[in-house]
Amino acid sequence: MGKASVLACTNDAGEDACSTRIKTSGDKQMKNHPLFLFTGIVLILCANCGDKSGQEAISTIPLPRDGTVNQEPSPSIPNIKIGHVGHDHHLALYVAALEGESLASHSSAYLKMIKDREVYDLVENGTPLARLHLIKVGGGSNMPAAMERGEIEIGLGGVAAIVFFIDKGNDFKIVFPLQTDGDMLVMKNDFPATDWASFAQTVKTSETIIKIGYKAPIAVAKLIFERALMEEQIPIIYKPDESGGKVELVNLQEEANMVPSLLNGAVDGFVVNQPHASSAARKGAGKIVCDLSTLPPAGKWEQHPCCGVAATQTVLSNHRGVVKAFLKVLSAATDLINSDPALAIRNAAEWTKLPLEVEQDSVPTVRYLNAPSAKWVSGMQTWAQMMAEIDKFSDKLKGKTSQEVVETCCDLSLLLEIISEKQNR
Incomplete structure (x- = not known):
């Protein structure tokens, strides 16, 4: 197929204008949309979605006549597995699932529940296109690892981890930006710091090593925190027996270990995405010192950029229309999140099963996107540059410029089509 030019989305003042917190007029022509105004950042994203050579077809399962799972097919539809982590960075998916057919007033596509939290039919213009199985996978590298093993075809997860797995040779594409921000530094309650400046000063003058936990080696929060320490010229160690450090970074493996490790003194604090930071604070286990942004x-x-949506080339090639309809659902859900924060917070609490007040603290710290902002584009290039500098690229992306890395890893052509159609409605 051809190539799609993607322009970063800004307004005339140079500010981001494509977060759906800013409503766009549906009757404007696409050529006048901020996404297509020149900003000096242009990505050429390859969209080879029409090439099915060497690809295996996704399996199909029957669509039940009456909503039960044991009826004969009428007709057969693709069976697509969607990986997610379960926290509110992925709120667009949960709003789509919980709001169901009510989303049809915002989009031609919506999700129809077959089994709560697990199985949904993707419906567009009244026609079921696919049966989606929502599979909860771990954070960090677990989502792209599940995609690498063939356990899921589409996944919501950290963009740095997705890029890392693309470098390994996996034919994945980031197809939707999903969200930015929402990462925090949490410290024990008696730690003498209330912001980054006081934290850095305390660490520099401390006679003991400050231990900070993280969930995975290429987690977004860990990469930001690590680079900030370097910027402050604060020496880092990664093992207890190393010398010369002021901060020891401790791999706690997953979010579930964060609060217990803080409470038992294994670490003095941790860096983590929401809602885990707000949950720890509401429990009284620690305090949020600063937003990593x-x-x-x-x-x-x-x-x-923190989390995005990735898809395998197989599902893009064989089920392009299904993927597009799914992204329409996410886009409409994102519009709803940003236009009705109270609904978004209620849905977040319902899906995560966290107290409402936790999500009231958490959701406003996350920016939900359904178009590539200028900062999202530059942020993706920053991740590419950082990962190259710390030798995370060893194969497919090694030696590429940051722009070339983004061009290789992203295919936003379906999203551009959706934006164009919304503007021309």
């Missing part, structure tokens, strides 16, 4: 270098992490 404020860390140095100044401005570098504002609206940093």
Whole structure:
């Protein structure tokens, strides 16, 4: 197929204008949409979605006549597995699932529940297109690892981990930006710091090593925190027997270990995505010292890409229309999140099963996107540059420029089609 030019989305003042917190007029022509105004950042994203050579077809399962799972097919539809982590960075998926057919007033596509939280039919214009199985996978590298093993075809997860797995040779594409920000530094309650400046000063003057936990080696929060320490010239160690460090970074393996490790003294604090930070604070286990988007270098992490949606080339090639309809659902759900924050918070609490007040603290710290902002584009290039500098690329992406990495890893052509159709309705 051809190539799609993607322009970063800004307004005339140079500010981001494609977060759906800013409503766009449905009757404008696409050529006048901010997405297509020149901003100096142009990505050429390859969209080889029409090439099915060497690809295996996704299996199909019967669509039940009456909504039960044991009826004969009428007709057969694709069976697509969607991986997610379960926290509120993936709120667009949960709003789509919980709001169901009510989303049809915002989009031609919606999800029809077959089994709560697990199985949904993807319906567009009244016609079922696919049966989606929602599979909860772990954070960090677990989502792209599940995709690598063939356990899921589409996944919601951290963009740095997705890029890392693409470098390994996996034919994945980031197809939807999903969200930015929402990463925090949490410290024990008696730690003498209330912001990044006081944290850095305390660490520099401390006579003991400060231990900070993280969930995975290429987790977004860990990468930001690590780079900020370097910017402050604070020495880092990674093992207890190493010398010369002021901060020891401790791999706690997963979010579930964060609060217990803080309470038992294994760490003095941790860096983590929401809602885990707000949950820890509401439990009284620790305090949020700062939002990682404020860390140095100044401005570098504002609206940093955290989670995105990735798809295998197989599902893009064989079920392009299904993937597009799914992204329509996510896009409409994102519009709803940003236009009705109270609904978004209620849905977040319902899906995560966290107290409402936790999500009231958490959701507003996350920026939900359904178009690539200028900061999202530059942030993706920042991740590419950082990962190259710390030698995370060893194969497919090794030696590429940051722009070439983004071009290789992203295919936003379906999203552009959706944006165009919304503007021309």
